Amino acid sequence: MxxxxxxxxxxxxxxxxxxxxxxxxxxxxxxxxxxxxxxxxxxxxxxxxxxxxxxxxxxxxxxxxxxxxxxxxxxxxxxxxxxxxxxxxxxxxxxxxxxxxxxxxxxxxxxxxxxxxxxxxxxxxxxxxxxxxxxxxxxxxxxxxxxxxxxxxxxxxxxxxxxxxxxxxxxxxxxxxxxxxxxxxxxxxxxxxxxxxHRSIVLHAMTLLMADAFAIGEDDTVMPIVPMFHVNAWGLPYAALMAGANLVMPGPVMSPERLVRAMETCRVTFAAAVTTVWRGILPHAGDADLSALRRAVSGGGALPVALSRAFHEKAGVPLTSSWGMTETSPLVCSARVPSETAPSLTEEDRIAALAAPGPPTVLCSLRLVAEDGSPAPRDGRHRGELQVSGPTVAAAYFGGSPGASAFTEDGWLRTGDVATIDPFGVVRIVDRTKDLVKSGGEWISSVELENEIMAMPGVLEAAVIAVPDDKWGERPLACVVPVQDAGLTAEGVRRHLSGRVAKWWIPEEVIMLDGLPKTASGKFAKAALRRSVTAGGD
Amino acid sequence: MxxxxxxxxxxxxxxxxxxxxxxxxxxxxxxxxxxxxxxxxxxxxxxxxxxxxxxxxxxxxxxxxxxxxxxxxxxxxxxxxxxxxxxxxxxxxxxxxxxxxxxxxxxxxxxxxxxxxxxxxxxxxxxxxxxxxxxxxxxxxxxxxxxxxxxxxxxxxxxxxxxxxxxxxxxxxxxxxxxxxxxxxxxxxxxxxxxxxHRSIVLHAMTLLMADAFAIGEDDTVMPIVPMFHVNAWGLPYAALMAGANLVMPGPVMSPERLVRAMETCRVTFAAAVTTVWRGILPHAGDADLSALRRAVSGGGALPVALSRAFHEKAGVPLTSSWGMTETSPLVCSARVPSETAPSLTEEDRIAALAAPGPPTVLCSLRLVAEDGSPAPRDGRHRGELQVSGPTVAAAYFGGSPGASAFTEDGWLRTGDVATIDPFGVVRIVDRTKDLVKSGGEWISSVELENEIMAMPGVLEAAVIAVPDDKWGERPLACVVPVQDAGLTAEGVRRHLSGRVAKWWIPEEVIMLDGLPKTASGKFAKAALRRSVTAGGD
CATH class of the missing domain: 3.40.50.12780 (ANL, N-terminal domain)
Known part of the structure; x- marks a missing residue:
């Protein structure tokens, strides 16, 4: 009927x-x-x-x-x-x-x-x-x-x-x-x-308007700093038009100074950019009146709590994390503190909690799949590959594109990310499946190591990759970009990590670099880093 | 493709x-x-x-x-x-x-x-x-x-x-x-x-979660006072489950005292009821701590500003209007002050503005059709029949139900309501097409007259109906229910209206009644009123 x-x-x-x-x-x-x-x-x-x-x-x-x-x-x-x-x-x-x-x-x-x-x-x-x-x-x-x-x-x-x-x-x-x-x-x-x-774009825009996602409304002024060539600028242009919000487009003028000035002049209330762009904006965030800003969303890579905290000090709002992929339109998770945990949090805790991707939007179903293919429990501790399903998630790749293995037999997307999900639905990304370091049969999360290192004063950026090791199979190697004249040493980094992570996680090797290779969308290009470090080491 | x-x-x-x-x-x-x-x-x-x-x-x-x-x-x-x-x-x-x-x-x-x-x-x-x-x-x-x-x-x-x-x-x-x-x-x-x-129910629930509609989120406690037999309780149970909000169900205990007590005890943040129920709750709203309440939605009839203002004084939030029908799932309009008009409004103005149905939700398209079938301009002044289209709007009635005339040839729903739409999309309902009073070839809005009369101290309820008139075709007749011992007189009501509405709008006849007949969903039953008044007058 x-x-x-x-x-x-x-x-x-x-x-x-x-x-x-x-x-x-x-x-x-x-x-x-x-x-x-x-x-x-x-x-x-x-x-x-x-x-x-x-x-x-x-x-x-x-x-x-x-x-x-x-x-x-x-x-x-x-x-x-x-x-x-x-x-x-x-x-x-x-x-x-x-x-x-x-x-x-x-x-x-x-x-x-x-x-x-x-x-x-x-x-x-x-x-x-x-x-x-x-x-x-x-x-x-x-x-x-x-x-x-x-x-x-x-x-x-x-x-x-x-x-x-x-x-x-x-x-x-x-x-x-x-x-x-x-x-x-x-x-x-x-x-x-x-x-x-059309359906997936409209449904995705609808989720961006929801109170527990981006809550975009008619009284917003939305600035998509994330490029329009990158997953429809996270769907923000469509969401803004649907809600009737004003749009501010940065055009070809992408210097941090100009971005901050546009945010001030246009009284931007909502801005979104990849983490590396926020890192560039941070030193300038204090030079402008950003009092209209109600939400600054970060995506396209882990959001270090230290970065968010520093932004909060300068701009009055923390950065909030989000998670998604080109294959997912992209928004799947949007940072939020569940009401059941919120009352016990200090302001500091709250900022830290908002640096996790958060719970999924209403149209996305998630599951965690353990290494043996069984479902991993949603207890915030067990890890598994994150798989996603929903009307805003791809079912296949276009035309000649390879990659059918990204989809399960029952039609879910394998994200390639290792994550935990807590009982309130909050997702935390542990690593990319291919970036995990397997040392002595145990997994080390490169993302967690990076976050700890990037929280250290004097560190601009850090990436951790796996290097082959005769005894342990693999060991982590940390590539660190220091702030100029910070006087950072490898031993200093290792000392900083001691007590913050398990002892056996601490990388034997910490190398200092002038910069890290990035992908076209601003993420750390770990594959390129692995190649250059391995080549340099030979 | x-x-x-x-x-x-x-x-x-x-x-x-x-x-x-x-x-x-x-x-x-x-x-x-x-x-x-x-x-x-x-x-x-x-x-x-x-x-x-x-x-x-x-x-x-x-x-x-x-x-x-x-x-x-x-x-x-x-x-x-x-x-x-x-x-x-x-x-x-x-x-x-x-x-x-x-x-x-x-x-x-x-x-x-x-x-x-x-x-x-x-x-x-x-x-x-x-x-x-x-x-x-x-x-x-x-x-x-x-x-x-x-x-x-x-x-x-x-x-x-x-x-x-x-x-x-x-x-x-x-x-x-x-x-x-x-x-x-x-x-x-x-x-x-x-x-x-299923599609219309899910899409409708999604709109209720949007920032510019009801903004229902996981941290809400939603109390649908509107009955679950009445248009799915305005879709609120589905919306609350979708968002993960708590629900408070009043059960068979529908006395105003018990409703207010439940709102206090359960720390209700969002409540919705028809206007007549809010009118009953008002005298008790000051007896409880309603500080958790962030939004109180009224529907199923015009919301008098005086009622909303009185509720605001007691509960700390105004009542906010909404508009819809069984045929529209029901939410079409949800009260909101557009950002372009908001800065110029006092708090009093704002409360008055929220008593209008407001702009449509993102899935509903509206149009105003003048008496001659042409589109009426959206200037906030011209009136027309409100017609609605969207995936949450009925295309036909079920099985043996009559009423095909409610749908236009191009598939829109004729709502039977006369409305204006302003340039920001704000809808104001002027009257039901069948309740308008046509006097000397000009329309008189029974709803506007009722609102003015109900704003008068000493008036509990009022309904205006058309009565045949030899000279003018029709004239308005006001049926007024006074507050006990208020000493209200017909002449007092007419004096109150003088200066508030056009002189020729003022009803010659104002009759005092002990109560008004209501429909099963709590609206004034004007058809029954017309019958009883006409019968009584003969």
Whole structure:
């Protein structure tokens, strides 16, 4: 027996109603080299309809991929809507990947058109000849002086928009239609494509509005510092439009000083960035009035408590952790102190608790799987591989991408992270399965060691990797980046760890480095580190 | 091109995961005549599995309707889950309806089994012989001394539960499967059935968790005073379970004194009731410590500002309005002051603003249709019939229910309410289309007149109806219930209105009554009032 409710799809055109009616005077502000540009959602909606007309004019077929190489900007926001609302698939690309990988991804996705920020032309244009599927290149002028290449396949965004016929009504899109494509940053092997549908994007945005997740509301001003090419900027642009919150887009101007200034000027209430970016912002956080900020979310790597505490001292709010993957839209966990444990916590404890990923959102089911395949208990102590299920979680990779082994037989995603879950649902990530150090048959968590080392004064960054050991199988090796002139020594680091972790966890080897290799999305690139350390040691 | 996200249905079994893992120690507390009873969600989940086993044991087919006559209680909550999670349809019934209507509804729904609170047996049992579809009657002992009727078709809930085999795993239910059935209270004509599906219930619960709607979170204690037979108690039980909030169920003990005491004892943070119930609670609100209360939601009729202000003085929070219908799950609008208007408001203004239904939730689209069928502008002044669309809104009525005219050709619901919408999306209900007074070709809003009269000291309740008039077509007539010994006069009421509304709006006739007829869900029964006033006047 079927219900009798209206058959209204959870698809992105539903966001247009709010932009054109309730929130038409709310706005998106983009920081550019020469200053800031603002546009009302009413105007953005009109431009979205024109942009869909541009895609019609260029003859982009339904379901075809439209690639974007762009900073966080109003124009990128317009692509976020016009492409999926008109039945195409927005393929956001990370220009920081190796050229080989970028060319491979454009080819793998068979992008029909590319939209490129002018400042990224020198990275993207040389790739064109290796990507036969690309019929058009549309350049978005972000204030860069880079010259526009000549040729009939190259267009200016604003010129096309000015000449376009706006699409009056977006069709009724089936919610399982593909809407967006994003490739993982590929710390191991080739990047893999995740193909989001309208339904997963809308449901994910809905969870971001919930009180126990990000609680994004109409009175927020949301600043996605996390790039729009990275898992839809964690879904924040869609969530902000759904709630009617203002948006602040940092554009190509990503220096910590400018980010902090934009947060102050625009009275940002909600900002999100990867941990390494917050680390860069920290020294400047005290230079501005950030009193409007109610929440600063950190993701894309463990959040050291020391970093969060320092941010709290300067900005008045702690950093709060979150956890997710490209494969999970991405938000799965959002830091929160359960009411049953909250009353016993000091302010210090609370800040520390918010540095854990926290409980899952309402649409995600979690389970922990022990090494022998049995379910690990949710007691906050037992570890297991974290597996996720839900309508915002991938079921497979796109097209030619390998990686079927990431999915279990019953359709859950293997995250590759080792975690604990406590009785209140709070998730703590222990390590990546492949980054755990197995010493004398026992596991050592590289993440826990890193957090302890990064809490030490004088330490800027730290990464712990496993190195082969004749006696123990593997031993941890700590790579530490000291603050300039901190006078840090290997022995000092080992002394700091003594009493903080089990004695047998303490690395014999601590090496000092000028910096750590990072992935295109800002995470520690441990595979690269292992290679360089091993090569250097030989 | 289809997306590659997991095919996970939005269906009610997903709530079991939270109850059995993250929120297993959160609880539902039911007030009964002899005291209160509490159960953890972990225990409730186990009983839900047993109750599903009971339905199997009784041979209730998939898709069959399971009727419930119950107060708000833990057992009713168990039915809310076990019936739809096992593929049956929960049909909640309002025992306050006329016996004829109840018999008609049970027959129309072809209820297979009825679950009845013991205290309601005397209402329900006599109907049985008129309802041939009902094979079993299961009695839930709510502390009433009413005797259990004899017979093989009559069972005791706890006895069945004790003997049942728990259902280990609920199947993967398609989200468009029917889950719950509720009939409108039928102010005009026969009650009409609305058949909710799993998808609409889950999506509706998700909106209740959003920051700009009810913001229900894990740290809430939610008290649905609105009956569980009335549009799923506004979806609050499902929302609370989804968020992991505690629940407080008032049970059969519905006196204002006991409600206020339960709010104090259980530290209720969120309570919802129809306006007339809040009016009854008001005199007692100052007798208890309601400091935990963060939000008190009113619905099911216009919320007079004077009532909200008086509640604010006693309880520390104002009442906040909301708007919806049985046909809309029900929440469509939830009172909120848009950020663009908030800064200019005094505290008094803010309380007044929260007495309007407010902006729509993210899943509902609204439009205003003028008398000539054209769209009315959203300027806060123009009026039109409010029409609603969205996945939580009915597309048709159940089975034999009449009322196809409630739906437009393009599938929107005609609400029968006349409203304005301002540029920020705030909805204000002007009147029911059928309650408007058309005087000399111009509309007079009965709701506005009522609000002005109810703001007058000495007035308990007021209802304005149209009476035929030779000269003007119709004129308003005010029926006023004075506070005892207030010395209210018709002329005093007219004087009060002078200067507050247009002169030609002031009713020539103001009559004093001891009380107003109400519908089974507590709204003013204007049709009945019209009949009795007209009859009395002849």
């Amino acid at each position: 079927h219900g009798l409710m209206q058959d209204r799809p959870l698809s992105l055109p539903m966001l247009m109603d709010g932009m054109e009616h309730r929130f038409s005077r709310k706005h998106v502000t983009t920081t550019q080299p020469g200053g800031t540009v603002s546009a009302s959602y009413g105007d953005v909606a009109e431009r979205v309809r024109r942009l869909a007309g541009v895609l019609d004019h260029l003859g982009v077929p339904a379901g075809a991929r439209v690639g974007s190489f762009g900073w966080n900007s109003q124009r990128h926001l317009e692509l976020y809507l016009a492409v999926p609302c008109s039945g195409r698939v927005l393929h956001t690309l990370n220009h920081r990947l190796f050229a080989d990988d970028v060319a491979h991804i454009v080819d793998d996705a068979a992008d029909d058109v590319l939209f490129v920020d002018r400042s990224l032309l020198d990275v993207v244009h040389p790739l064109l000849e290796r990507c036969p599927s690309v019929r058009h290149l549309v350049v978005m002028d972000d204030g860069s002086p880079a010259e526009l290449p000549a040729g009939p396949r190259v267009h200016d965004y604003e010129t096309l928009l000015g000449a376009a016929r706006p699409v009056a009504a977006f069709g009724n899109i089936d919610e399982r239609t593909a809407a967006a494509l994003c490739y993982t940053s590929g710390t191991t092997g080739r990047p893999k494509g995740v193909l989001y549908d | 289809h997306g590659l996200m997991q095919d996970r249905p939005l269906s009610l079994p997903m709530l079991m995961d939270g109850m059995e893992h993250r929120f297993s120690r959160k609880h539902v507390t039911t007030t009964q005549p002899g005291g209160t009873v509490s159960a953890s969600y972990g225990d409730v989940a186990e009983r839900v599995r047993r109750l599903a086993g009971v339905l199997d044991h009784l041979g209730v087919p998939a898709g069959a309707r399971v009727g419930s006559f119950g107060w708000n209680s833990q057992r009713h909550l168990e039915l809310y889950l076990a019936v739809p999670c096992s593929g049956r349809v929960l049909h909640t019934l309002n025992h306050r309806l006329f016996a004829d209507d109840v018999a008609h509804i049970v027959d129309d729904a072809a209820d297979d089994v009825l679950f009845v609170d013991r205290s309601l047996l005397d209402v329900v049992h006599p109907l049985l012989e008129r309802c041939p579809s009902v094979r079993h009657l299961v009695v839930m002992d709510d502390g009433s001394p009413a005797e259990l009727p004899a017979g093989p078709r009559v069972h005791d809930y706890e006895t069945l539960l004790g003997a049942a085999r728990p259902v280990a795993a609920f199947g993967n239910i398609d989200e468009r499967t029917a889950a719950a059935l509720c009939y409108t209270s039928g102010t005009t004509g026969r009650p009409k059935g609305v058949l909710y599906d």
